[in-house]
């Protein structure tokens with residue numbers, strides 16, 4: 052490599068046109084996924100206090116939003132369902148006429164080309180807010196698997212393009228793959244939340260999805276933030292069980308994990324810029340402390356540079372609208 056003064060890196064930084072010419076990483080709307088929170092009722096738009104710009108939407112409103120997203124060039128949404136009623140086993144999650152199947156039907160009509168991903172988990176559907184069934188205060192792994200498989204099946208039968216298990220039970224990807232294959236749905240991909248950390252950054256989501264655990268926390272099933280090697284084992288396990296896309300979550304605090312997963316597997320990698328990452332930026336912007344356009348672009352670029360192909364982000368719509376264009 053040549054040295055100063057022969058090599059002057061600043062030569063290619065002088066104008067935006069030059070910078071663009073040699074830019075290595077791009078954030079493109081077609082690789083962004085917009086999460087949506089779907090609630091019962093009609094004409095409902097409940098703003099989520101800790102996530103300015105995000106609202107819980109009834110099925111009709113979610114369908115309208117999806118039409119707008121497609122027109123803007125966003126190619127995918129991730130759907131979270133909040134049911135009418137919750138119980139200990141999260142029955143609403145497996146109902147063929149539950150909130151997600153109803154949303155899938157309406158959105159498919161409104162926006163046929165949109166890639167519809169559904170979050171497969173029990174925490175939005177259980178009255179105790181945990182991601183599995185309980186025995187005492189313990190979240191039971193194996194009895195939860197059949198419920199998750201039934202939930203994924205209900206979503207796929209209702210037209211989900213991709214199912215995305217986020218519960219972190221061991222063996223759930225295999226259980227879901229077998230259920231889908233057995234029902235003639237071998238073409239439906241699984242996006243697994245493979246390395247999902249027990250993170251403080253999910254706080255605002257639990258308001259949006261009404262899924263705060265009634266007791267305890269999720270550290271008994273989600274990963275310890277300190278563990279990078281274990282993340283690779285989690286990812287390897289999910290790939291062995293049939294995952295098609297593997298996710299690292301949250302995104303910005305775990306860029307090292309994203310890079311290692313990409314290098315190790317060569318699989319499509321998704322990263323989830325979670326609710327707390329969104330809220331943090333929005334709060335600082337509201338105070339005049341950060342420039343929203345710059346930091347949104349910078350964080351998404353960093354997540355892509357680390358190796359993510361797909362980014363799930365609450366900023367997807369505004370990126371597609373060109374709000375942050377430099």
Ligand code: PBG
Nearest residue numbers: 172174217252253256325326327
């Ligand atoms: C449900 C789920 C969570 C998120 C996605 N799926 C919450 C959790 O595990 O508590 C978090 C998303 C976000 O914070 O934006 N299992």
